[in-house]
Amino acid sequence: MTRLMGLMLVLLMAVQSGPTAAHGGVSVEDDVCIMRIGPYRAHFTGYQPEYRATQEFCEDIPVVAKAIIVLDFIDNVLRGMSVEFNLLRDTDGLGAAARFDQLGSMQQIRERSLFNVPAATYPRGTITLEPTLDQSGWYIGVLSATDPETGGTLHSVFPFRVGVRSYWRYGVALLVILALSVLLYRVSGRKRAGGASTTAA
Template sequence: MQDNRCVLRIGPDIMFFTGYQPQNSREEFCDDVPNMGQTVVALDMQETELRNMLTEIRLIKDDGSHTQMNGLPFLSDAELANKAALDAVSIAYLPAKKYPTGTLTFEHTFPENGKFIGIVTVENDHGQKFVSQFPFSVGQQVGKSLVLYGLILVGLGGGVFGIWYYGGKQQKSAVPKKPA
């Protein structure tokens, strides 16, 4: 996040992006897709130089076989260069094209829940390429919600126990002792 906007770093530049599912809600998101179904993604190229570059978008199904970096799937340079293998797992592809207005919007309908990787590749007039990858899941918010609810429940349980335990100690020490 930067200036309360979702940021995609691509080489030395950034793009702002957001996604939403018009059939489910008006809420925007910038990481995991809440539900399967129609999804609209908008990319805004802040840097003028990005508008003059070829931009390619690819969404692939994450089969769990990729290299892990900081616990997240990441395609190596060799995997990115293997177009046949990428094509086999691609669920959406926008071929390289220039976007002189700086705005790129695309739609994709996710027919199933699962894990995916988005790949944005830009190439300048000198053939220099920059790639940004972002793993995301579709329809797997329940697991995150359960973890959050579990943590809240544990916190509340700990608070109730603490009040009971320490509150009981204070009451016992406040009770005057009978003379012997």
């Protein structure tokens, strides 16, 4: 019984503390948010220090407020590339399926951008973004990395929602509780039945 209670606690903690769902160029791998820029990768970590200082998110942002997004390059080749970031409001209803070729030219993306970080190199491999997200709904982040030698540019597009309540987590937690409660009831019932049989004998 003690083991079952411990298992229940571990599962509930996992459901509540895991990163939120990801879309587009960002995915969850081994419980870590990874952004893909062509063949290259970067760690993606988001925070909302004013509201949930210790909770990380993987794209979808729970509260309409200022956010801090930190990108740490995994592949060192990105440190020598010129990296630009643009944040757009999804006015075309593209949602989670948004792609770069649906957003227009780079000039059009810059003109629509709510938050722009001009192209620069990051030899230390870390970019910190601090956009203020003042409306709920879908946004689209576009990270563009240009090779200074070839002039080729790679794009990572990651749509995300702001002002999202993760009610699915509570649903999963409830199902876990119900399933383990039934299992606990059956195990304890068998023990009682076994004890009664021994007494009768």
